[in-house]
Amino acid sequence: MPYKITVLGTGYVGLVCGVGLADFGNQVICTDIDGDKMDLLSKGFIPIYEPGLEEYLIRNRKEQRLTFEKDVDRAIQNSDIIFIAVGTPSKDDGEVDLAFLQEAVKTIANKSTTPKTVVTKSTVPVGTNRWIEETLKEQNPNIPFSVVSNPEFLREGKAMYDFFHPDKIVIGTDDQKAQKTMQEIYRPLYLLNTPFIFCNYETAELIKYANNAFLATKITFINQIANLCDEIGADVNIIAKAMGMDGRISPKFLHPGPGFGGSCFPKDTRALIKIGEHYDTDMSLVREVVRINEKQRSRMIEKLERLLGSLQGKKICALGIAFKAETDDIRESPAVDIIKILLQKGAQVNLHDPQALENAKKLFENAVNYYEDMYQAMKDCDAIVILTEWNAYRNLALEKAKSLLKQKIIFDTRNVLDPETCHQTGFLYEGVGRR
Ligand SMILES: NC(=O)C1=CN([C@@H]2O[C@H](COP(=O)(O)OP(=O)(O)OC[C@H]3O[C@@H](n4cnc5c(N)ncnc54)[C@H](O)[C@@H]3O)[C@@H](O)[C@H]2O)C=CC1
Numbered sequence: 247m248p249y250k251i252t253v254l255g256t257g258y259v260g261l262v263c264g265v266g267l268a269d270f271g272n273q274v275i276c277t278d279i280d281g282d283k284m285d286l287l288s289k290g291f292i293p294i295y296e297p298g299l300e301e302y303l304i305r306n307r308k309e310q311r312l313t314f315e316k317d318v319d320r321a322i323q324n325s326d327i328i329f330i331a332v333g334t335p336s337k338d339d340g341e342v343d344l345a346f347l348q349e350a351v352k353t354i355a356n357k358s359t360t361p362k363t364v365v366t367k368s369t370v371p372v373g374t375n376r377w378i379e380e381t382l383k384e385q386n387p388n389i390p391f392s393v394v395s396n397p398e399f400l401r402e403g404k405a406m407y408d409f410f411h412p413d414k415i416v417i418g419t420d421d422q423k424a425q426k427t428m429q430e431i432y433r434p435l436y437l438l439n440t441p442f443i444f445c446n447y448e449t450a451e452l453i454k455y456a457n458n459a460f461l462a463t464k465i466t467f468i469n470q471i472a473n474l475c476d477e478i479g480a481d482v483n484i485i486a487k488a489m490g491m492d493g494r495i496s497p498k499f500l501h502p503g504p505g506f507g508g509s510c511f512p513k514d515t516r517a518l519i520k521i522g523e524h525y526d527t528d529m530s531l532v533r534e535v536v537r538i539n540e541k542q543r544s545r546m547i548e549k550l551e552r553l554l555g556s557l558q559g560k561k562i563c564a565l566g567i568a569f570k571a572e573t574d575d576i577r578e579s580p581a582v583d584i585i586k587i588l589l590q591k592g593a594q595v596n597l598h599d600p601q602a603l604e605n606a607k608k609l610f611e612n613a614v615n616y617y618e619d620m621y622q623a624m625k626d627c628d629a630i631v632i633l634t635e636w637n638a639y640r641n642l643a644l645e646k647a648k649s650l651l652k653q654k655i656i657f658d659t660r661n662v663l664d665p666e667t668c669h670q671t672g673f674l675y676e677g678v679g680r681r
């Protein structure tokens with residue numbers, strides 16, 4: 247019998263998980279407190295750019311396994327399993343803001359009239375799932391609740407693939423019945439021998455932060471090696487390739503650049519530092535990672551100034567604003583920080599991005615010029631600065647770019663172009679950790 251699941255929150259994670267769980271044969275209701283978002287979704291409009299999502303969404307709606315319900319209370323009452331996928335952003339001091347989650351838990355407690363298994367997909371600090379269990383029992387003692395910490399490891403831009411091919415499924419609960427339910431919900435993965443990790447709440451919560459912080463550390467390490475390469479004249483790409491050949495290291499997450507960004511690595515590293523503080527435990531390694539990563543943005547500006555001199559009055563063609571390719575997400579994007587500094591320094595910015603221009607317009611309004619066509623954005627500019635690794639930029643028509651620019655300068659913060667080809671075409675080219 248299919249499980250009746252409600253997903254609270256239709257952001258990246260809520261939508262992808264809702265659609266994915268429906269594709270596994272479960273009966274899924276997606277709901278959100280944002281009524282406008284629900285109206286759009288009900289009309290078939292997807293508010294985010296995520297390759298592949300639309301296809302799965304259409305199919306599962308057509309086969310009536312997936313519905314959108316604007317009434318959150320009704321959505322909760324009509325399911326046995328509630329996935330919480332609400333946002334858990336950072337507060338100014340780096341602590342996790344649990345307001346959305348607390349509100350969601352309160353609603354579940356108040357509106358549940360039948361037994362529920364409550365599954366936490368949102369990334370939450372250690373102690374949160376135990377708090378959820380206690381709060382639900384306290385606020386609605388008549389209803390049996392089970393709580394499961396089930397952190398999510400998908401990447402934006404590859405979210406559908408990641409949902410259907412996870413490295414692991416983490417099930418944090420001591421409740422054996424809930425463990426069994428989770429196995430059934432993820433039955434196709436269980437049958438495919440995906441490793442299931444059963445543990446308590448605290449272990450599951452910390453797995454998520456440790457996972458993200460480790461990847462963030464790996465990126466930060468290669469960024470520092472890249473900065474050293476800049477001074478030495480060594481090539482970081484060859485170094486990363488050689489290091490990646492060591493099976494103990496792996497080649498993944500060794501791409502240098504302007505520093506990691508996005509809605510998760512920055513906030514989750516900050517949160518891990520706060521968790522360490524809370525338990526009076528040294529998290530100085532992660533603290534350094536956060537510091538070095540923030541500095542990497544200004545390092546990009548210094549490198550550009552070395553190429554161009556003062557940025558005052560310079561016209562810059564910024565290629566990309568998304569925090570990485572294949573997404574329209576600009577949350578904590580290094581490109582956003584870099585463009586902000588360019589503007590502060592008096593530069594004029596012409597911006598292109600294949601997917602994220604609408605989000606950029608909400609942020610920068612009239613401070614930046616927006617272009618749908620990247621070549622138009624280059625006209626009379628003093629330099630091209632590549633900020634996101636979109637494939638369109640890998641395939642840049644160099645001769646055409648050269649004919650449009652005022653100064654033939656490319657600063658490639660994502661190392662997507664071949665330096666040799668750029669030099670041969672007559673460009674002054676600079677990458678990160680290679681020239
Ligand atoms: N974005 C990503 O790639 C990943 C995110 N995560 C974690 O998943 C969680 C969600 O992240 P995103 O999807 O990026 O968030 P998001 O901010 O894009 O979306 C969250 C949604 O929850 C809704 N919401 C807030 N309170 C609600 C309530 N009480 N009831 C119903 N809906 C409510 C909001 O209106 C919003 O639409 C976060 O904890 C994040 O750390 C985990 C893995 C990957």
Ligand SMILES: O=C(O)[C@H]1O[C@H](OP(=O)(O)OP(=O)(O)OC[C@H]2O[C@@H](n3ccc(=O)[nH]c3=O)[C@H](O)[C@@H]2O)[C@H](O)[C@@H](O)[C@@H]1O
Pocket residue numbers: 369398399400401402403458461465498499500501502503504505506507508509510511569570
């Ligand atoms: O918790 C989360 O939200 C997610 O965070 C990341 O996923 P995501 O933020 O979508 O993107 P990544 O591909 O990990 O990239 C994060 C940032 O690191 C940068 N990065 C990544 C890899 C690399 O080698 N170098 C590098 O600079 C990217 O450009 C981007 O700014 C993790 O990869 C997911 O496993 C996790 O579920």
